[in-house]
Amino acid sequence: xxxxxxxxxxxxxxxxxxxxxxxxxxxxxxxxxxxxxxxxxxxxxxxxxxxxxxxxxxxxxxxxxxxxxxxxxxxxxxxxxxxxxxxxxxxxxxxxxxxxxxxxxxxxxxxxxxxxxxxxxxxxxxxxxxxxxxxxxxxxxxxxxxxxxxxxxxxxxxxxxxxxxxxxxxxxxxxxxxxxxxxxxxxxxxxxxxxxxxxxxxxxxxxxxxxxxxxxxxxxxxxxxxxxxxxxxxxxxxxxxxxxxxxxxxxxxxxxxxxxxxxxxxxxxxxxxxxxxxxxxxxxxxxxxxxxx
Amino acid sequence: xxxxxxxxxxxxxxxxxxxxxxxxxxxxxxxxxxxxxxxxxxxxxxxxxxxxxxxxxxxxxxxxxxxxxxxxxxxxxxxxxxxxxxxxxxxxxxxxxxxxxxxxxxxxxxxxxxxxxxxxxxxxxxxxxxxxxxxxxxxxxxxxxxxxxxxxxxxxxxxxxxxxxxxxxxxxxxxxxxxxxxxxxxxxxxxxxxxxxxxxxxxxxxxxxxxxxxxxxxxxxxxxxxxxxxxxxxxxxxxxxxxxxxxxxxxxxxxxxxxxxxxxxxxxxxxxxxxxxxxxxxxxxxxxxxxxxxxxxxxxxxxxxxxxxxxxxxxxxxxxxxxxxxxxxxxxxxxxxxxxxxxxxxxxxxxx
Amino acid sequence: xxxxxxxxxxxxxxxxxxxxxxxxxxxxxxxxxxxxxxxxxxxxxxxxxxxxxxxxxxxxxxxxxxxxxxxxxxxxxxxxxxxxxxxxxxxxxxxxxxxxxxxxxxxxxxxxxxxxxxxxxxxxxxxxxxxxxxxxxxxxxxxxxxxxxxxxxxxxxxxxxxxxxxxxxxxxxxxxxxxxxxxxxxxxxxxxxxxxxxxxxxxxxxxxxxxxxxxxxxxxxxxxxxxxxxxxxxxxxxxxxxxxxxxxxxxxxxxxx
Numbered sequence: 001x002x003x004x005x006x007x008x009x010x011x012x013x014x015x016x017x018x019x020x021x022x023x024x025x026x027x028x029x030x031x032x033x034x035x036x037x038x039x040x041x042x043x044x045x046x047x048x049x050x051x052x053x054x055x056x057x058x059x060x061x062x063x064x065x066x067x068x069x070x071x072x073x074x075x076x077x078x079x080x081x082x083x084x085x086x087x088x089x090x091x092x093x094x095x096x097x098x099x100x101x102x103x104x105x106x107x108x109x110x111x112x113x114x115x116x117x118x119x120x121x122x123x124x125x126x127x128x129x130x131x132x133x134x135x136x137x138x139x140x141x142x143x144x145x146x147x148x149x150x151x152x153x154x155x156x157x158x159x160x161x162x163x164x165x166x167x168x169x170x171x172x173x174x175x176x177x178x179x180x181x182x183x184x185x186x187x188x189x190x191x192x193x194x195x196x197x198x199x200x201x202x203x204x205x206x207x208x209x210x211x212x213x214x215x216x217x218x219x220x221x222x223x224x225x226x227x228x229x230x231x232x233x234x235x236x237x238x239x240x241x242x243x244x245x246x247x248x249x250x251x252x253x254x255x256x257x258x259x260x261x262x263x264x265x266x267x268x269x270x271x272x273x274x275x276x277x278x279x280x281x282x283x284x285x286x287x288x289x290x291x292x293x
Numbered sequence: 294x295x296x297x298x299x300x301x302x303x304x305x306x307x308x309x310x311x312x313x314x315x316x317x318x319x320x321x322x323x324x325x326x327x328x329x330x331x332x333x334x335x336x337x338x339x340x341x342x343x344x345x346x347x348x349x350x351x352x353x354x355x356x357x358x359x360x361x362x363x364x365x366x367x368x369x370x371x372x373x374x375x376x377x378x379x380x381x382x383x384x385x386x387x388x389x390x391x392x393x394x395x396x397x398x399x400x401x402x403x404x405x406x407x408x409x410x411x412x413x414x415x416x417x418x419x420x421x422x423x424x425x426x427x428x429x430x431x432x433x434x435x436x437x438x439x440x441x442x443x444x445x446x447x448x449x450x451x452x453x454x455x456x457x458x459x460x461x462x463x464x465x466x467x468x469x470x471x472x473x474x475x476x477x478x479x480x481x482x483x484x485x486x487x488x489x490x491x492x493x494x495x496x497x498x499x500x501x502x503x504x505x506x507x508x509x510x511x512x513x514x515x516x517x518x519x520x521x522x523x524x525x526x527x528x529x530x531x532x533x534x535x536x537x538x539x540x541x542x543x544x545x546x547x548x549x550x551x552x553x554x555x556x557x558x559x560x561x562x563x564x565x566x567x568x569x570x571x572x573x574x575x576x577x578x579x580x581x582x583x584x585x586x587x588x589x590x591x592x593x594x595x596x597x598x599x600x601x602x603x604x605x606x607x608x609x610x611x612x613x614x615x616x617x618x619x620x621x622x623x624x625x626x627x628x629x630x631x632x633x634x635x636x637x638x639x640x641x642x643x644x645x
Numbered sequence: 646x647x648x649x650x651x652x653x654x655x656x657x658x659x660x661x662x663x664x665x666x667x668x669x670x671x672x673x674x675x676x677x678x679x680x681x682x683x684x685x686x687x688x689x690x691x692x693x694x695x696x697x698x699x700x701x702x703x704x705x706x707x708x709x710x711x712x713x714x715x716x717x718x719x720x721x722x723x724x725x726x727x728x729x730x731x732x733x734x735x736x737x738x739x740x741x742x743x744x745x746x747x748x749x750x751x752x753x754x755x756x757x758x759x760x761x762x763x764x765x766x767x768x769x770x771x772x773x774x775x776x777x778x779x780x781x782x783x784x785x786x787x788x789x790x791x792x793x794x795x796x797x798x799x800x801x802x803x804x805x806x807x808x809x810x811x812x813x814x815x816x817x818x819x820x821x822x823x824x825x826x827x828x829x830x831x832x833x834x835x836x837x838x839x840x841x842x843x844x845x846x847x848x849x850x851x852x853x854x855x856x857x858x859x860x861x862x863x864x865x866x867x868x869x870x871x872x873x874x875x876x877x878x879x880x881x882x883x884x885x886x887x888x889x890x891x892x893x894x895x896x897x898x899x900x901x902x
Contacts, residue, residue, distance in 0.1 A: 012731035016724040016786050017745055023783035024748050027760035034763055045763070096664075099657035106649030115658075117895055122665050124837070124891040126844040128861050129880040132868055133668035136675060139872070172664065191649055208651065233753025235847060240868065250755045257759055257851065267763065270756040277753065352806050372809040373818075379810045385803035389825045398821075399811035450812065 028274075035267035044263035055268035075252070082249040083276070085163065085238075086231035089170040090178075093227045094220065096171070097178035101219075102212070104179075105186035116183070123176040131169050131240045138165055138241070161243035169237040174230060178223035185219030186212075217291060221284055229277050249273050298364070299486040300326040300349060300454055305358035307344055318344045320510040322358075326454075326488060331480055333489040335497040336507035337533070342490045345507075346456050349488065351375045363453050373402070377454040378447035382462060384439045386431035392418070392442050393427040399450040417449040418442075420482065421475075437468045444479065454486045461496065473499055494534045498522060506530045523573075528643045531571045538577070538613050539643075540570040550642075553609030556587045560637055569643045574602070574616040576639035579625075585632030589613060591625050605633065669884060676877035693878035703879060705856075706863040709774060710843055713859060717781035718789070718838040724782070725789035725834055726827075733797040749784035757784070758851045765852070773854035780852055781842045788841045789834035792898050796830025829900040836894035840887050 035055055040046030059079075062072035104115045122130065137144045138159040149156045159165060189212070197207040213220075235250030242248070249269065256266025307319040319341045326332045334342035347353045349360060351372030360368045367375050378399070386395050396417050400410045418424045421441035431439055440460060447455055457476075461469045477500055480487050491497050497504050498518040505515040506529075513527045525531035528539065543551045544564045551557045552570065582588050589605040592612065603625075605613040613633065625631065679690035697703050728746060732739045749757065761780050762772075770776055804826060808818040824831075846861035853862055860883060867876050 009731040009736065012727040013742060016728035016790070017742070019720075019724055019783050020745055020748055020786060023761060023780055024752065024757055027757065027764040028752075030764050030767065031756075031760040045767075096657060096661050099651070099654040100661050102651055103654035103658040106651075106654075113899075117892065118662060118665075120895065121888055121891055124840050124844070125669075125887040126846070126861060126880070126883050128846045128864055129672070129883055130669065132864070132876065132880060133672040135868070136872065136877070137668055137671055172668070175661065175665065204652070229751070230753065233755050235755050236865075250753070253755055253759060257762065263763060266759060270759055273753055273756055350806075350810055352809075371814070372806070373812045373814050377810075379807070381803050381807060383801060383803055385801065385807040387804060387807070387822060387826075398808070398813070402812040402817060446811070
């Protein structure tokens with residue numbers, strides 16, 4: 001054959017790898033460097049400043065009027081809220097996603113394909129538009145709000161711009177990410193195992209707990225990762241449904257590139273987000289390895 | 294061997310994988326295949342027969358050795374410059390092209406004029422009686438029809454050698470028998486060398502001018518079907534092809550062989566020590582007790598329609614199959630003593 | 646008892662389907678509402694669709710979005726096709742290569758978006774359509790790659806061997822056999838890349854320069870300025886386009902070989 005296969009493969013891979021390397025890899029490296037610099041200049045970065053960890057310290061301490069360092073919890077609280085919000089969303093997605101995936105796997109072929117399409121479509125439709133739909137529904141003069149307020153014993157209730165609204169929106173946004181990997185596991189499930197469990201005297205609930213759920217383990221882990229990680233960095237949902245009152249990491253990152261114009265601090269916040277993501281992914285990988293043993 | 298060599302394979306070796314996990318699939322294999330010969334590579338899966346075929350087609354390159362086709366060294370030539378065509382096990386008919394376009398594919402690649410392609414495609418389809426299906430897609434054809442189209446496609450460019458990779462294995466038994474006859478006729482008609490790969494020993498014996506039996510990357514024995522069947526030289530060959538009885542024996546000096554306890558036969562063997570004796574079930578005969586080479590006990594007889602198959606127990610332990618064609622005789626009772634005659638010309642002394 | 650049916654799963658599933666689709670349906674219904682306030686129903690009308698057709702900002706944003714999506718999808722699909730050809734068929738380092746290709750899927754989009762913004766500014770790349778095309782091409786690659794690779798994996802190697810056996814050289818084999826057989830996968834990949842780019846908000850939000858707004862960016866700033874039925878109408882149009890394209894891709898992927 002002509003040219004060596006290794007060389008040909010390298011040539012075929014170069015455009016894709018170079019594009020992602022230059023437009024994803026290199027920017028991340030630069031971002032890490034900028035996170036060590038100071039803000040300033042028209043571009044938001046003082047390129048001549050001495051690298052330091054000051055931007056990371058700003059997450060916890062802040063300089064008082066007289067120059068003493070005091071603890072500032074506002075960023076930590078936002079960080080905590082992001083993690084809790086992501087955890088809550090993951091839990092909700094699991095709670096609703098598991099029965100759906102289980103039900104889909106038991107359907108006939110055609111019905112299964114239709115369900116698969118129905119679950120996949122929201123995944124591909126515009127995130128902004130879908131969150132906007134909830135904005136309309138939850139608004140004071142919206143459908144749900146009016147219904148709730150009509151029966152509420154506590155007087156008018158504000159449905160929008162709180163943590164619950166954000167949780168609803170995030171669950172809505174990322175539910176397909178949970179259902180699809182779970183479905184993939186259940187689709188390959190050998191139903192004879194369940195028959196065997198029943199044959200051995202397990203009730204429906206116990207068979208579910210002792211046979212189905214352990215087998216779904218990898219799917220649950222994969223789905224949880226797929227929901228948790230984008231939730232951590234969510235921007236659109238808290239921006240629309242949280243209305244600037246319940247900020248998440250994504251929102252304060254965006255602010256540093258908008259009004260605040262503090263790029264190095266925005267870069268540091270982004271690095272923190274990446275670090276959080278890495279911690280979660282590593283823990284899941286460790287968990288998976290332990291299970292595999 | 295008839296005429297000059299159409300395919301000449303000399304000292305071919307091929308391994309897959311690297312380092313410690315490397316597997317040697319072909320080990321120093323040499324074969325000469327003659328013009329217009331129907332030559333078959335026969336062996337169990339993993340014996341290297343398909344790899345050898347793929348090396349000749351050019352889909353893989355040999356680690357060592359030389360492959361020449363029509364006297365030309367083509368060892369390093371890519372498949373599209375080799376004057377051979379392949380009938381694939383899965384047929385590999387292009388699903389996006391019609392039957393006609395499939396058969397004309399190679400001719401177009403060779404730059405043949407359009408009207409000439411049309412007449413050649415017509416001829417090729419005529420040859421496999423698929424003319425009326427020219428406009429169909431492969432997915433609209435049955436397995437047997439796809440098989441015929443695959444043949445026509447490979448024959449249309451008139452290759453020097455046609456390679457057939459288990460082409461009949463996907464067909465049911467009845468269709469397979471029909472296709473075997475057609476293949477044989479087609480080869481006579483086309484007048485080109487066929488190199489056929491199969492694991493089906495009956496197919497190999499029926500179709501071939503010569504058969505090479507392969508195992509573990511080696512050719513164990515090569516020869517006309519009758520010779521392979523009647524005079525196997527290896528235990529593996531004897532066992533792989535048809536039913537056979539294998540008896541452990543000891544070669545004694547003075548052209549004597551001892552089978553079990555106290556039974557000796559006169560036979561020229563030229564060996565010493567432990568050997569294996571092979572005899573086909575239909576070559577042994579039943580006699581009255583004491584009148585044969587040795588005595589045995591009948592365990593069971595099975596009626597096969599055209600013959601009886603007796604299962605006998607030998608005095609030293611071990612069983613013996615005997616096929617008796619004269620069914621008209623009175624049936625023997627299980628457990629009765631019989632004599633077993635082993636004609637010297639039916640016995641083979643095998644390499645272990 | 647059907648062993649495959651668990652109690653309540655059907656009810657929960659229907660509830661989830663309602664949860665997924667009712668908000669979108671409400672949005673669509675309100676887009677036909679004649680009333681100026683987006684959430685109070687008066688009577689059906691196509692007024693707002695008429696408005697968006699004549700709104701010059703929306704027209705400009707639509708043109709930008711389409712140019713962006715076409716350019717990014719063509720680039721991403723081409724690169725993904727080449728990469729898939731390299732990684733299929735016993736490629737030992739496929740895991741590592743795919744880890745790189747999937748980076749845009751795993752990393753939080755906001756991080757990659759601001760990082761790209763900083764890189765472009767540092768390098769003096771002008772923000773706008775060109776910058777967006779570059780960034781979109783990168784994150785569309787994994788979306789285009791998946792269906793193409795799936796198609797390649799499902800394609801028997803023997804078709805290409807047969808073509809070579811029938812005297813087609815490497816290039817001719819690719820053109821006459823590989824490419825036609827791969828076509829549904831390539832189209833599916835292109836469609837997914839196109840939808841992904843068309844729907845993207847965050848990356849465009851950071852990289853769009855003055856006068857190069859895309860539709861999602863326009864919608865976002867419009868929502869910020871106040872909810873109007875006009876937004877409902879343009880959102881509905883975007884939804885319909887996405888659903889059509891995704892369904893198309895879905896059926897292409899399932900096309901019989």
